[in-house]
Amino acid sequence: xxxxxxRQNKKKSQPDTRELKPIKIDETIVSGKTSKMNGxxxxxxxxxxxxxxxQIDSFQxxxxxxxxxxxxHEEVFEEKLEEVLGTTTFKVNQTNLKKYLKYLKxxxxxxxxxxxxxxxxxxxxxxxxxxxQKEYQKLKKTQPSYTDEFNILKLDNKLDVRDGILAVLERxxxxxxxxxxxxxxxxVVEDSVDAKLLQYYGIWFFTYS
Numbered sequence: 001x002x003x004x005x006x007r008q009n010k011k012k013s014q015p016d017t018r019e020l021k022p023i024k025i026d027e028t029i030v031s032g033k034t035s036k037m038n039g040x041x042x043x044x045x046x047x048x049x050x051x052x053x054x055q056i057d058s059f060q061x062x063x064x065x066x067x068x069x070x071x072x073h074e075e076v077f078e079e080k081l082e083e084v085l086g087t088t089t090f091k092v093n094q095t096n097l098k099k100y101l102k103y104l105k106x107x108x109x110x111x112x113x114x115x116x117x118x119x120x121x122x123x124x125x126x127x128x129x130x131x132x133q134k135e136y137q138k139l140k141k142t143q144p145s146y147t148d149e150f151n152i153l154k155l156d157n158k159l160d161v162r163d164g165i166l167a168v169l170e171r172x173x174x175x176x177x178x179x180x181x182x183x184x185x186x187x188v189v190e191d192s193v194d195a196k197l198l199q200y201y202g203i204w205f206f207t208y209s
Contacts, residue, residue: 090208113149114198
């Protein structure tokens with residue numbers, strides 16, 4: 001998908017989705033080390049939660065079993081993002097992260113039960129690499145695993161363009177606390193408001209990073 005920041009002469013009316021060119025969103029998550037973070041500031045987002053969820057649900061999402069990707073109509077998606085971010089520049093940057101953070105703080109029910117979308121970075125050595133399964137099981141006792149369930153305690157005000165919004169988590173089994181990128185998490189309760197908010201944040205983050 002082209003990651004252009006500006007859409008010239010953008011139509012304000014709803015486009016005919018039958019004529020729109022699908023884009024592909026790769027759901028593969030590539031984690032990175034957290035770089036230096038900057039404090040956030042409060043920026044308002046005025047689009048109501050119910051309206052956003054209703055609009056985002058109207059996207060024509062089609063699963064492709066062969067490529068493990070989803071197809072979504074680009075113009076429709078960007079039109080709704082414009083309402084959320086208040087701009088036609090959708091690139092993941094400090095300004096847009098601040099806006100999305102404010103929006104999620106207003107609408108995400110905390111504590112929110114989540115799990116990992118895919119293996120976290122440290123786990124890949126053991127799940128797809130040559131790492132010992134015995135060692136893996138031992139490390140999972142002190143490290144967060146994508147198979148664990150966590151409660152989101154809060155969203156950190158410190159923002160990092162590489163990792164996006166960070167969530168402070170508490171593991172349900174032992175109350176150990178971790179801080180992980182929000183885009184690597186998904187709601188445990190499928191089709192809930194919280195699960196949808198996390199899903200669409202992740203789509204935006206990985207598409208426009």
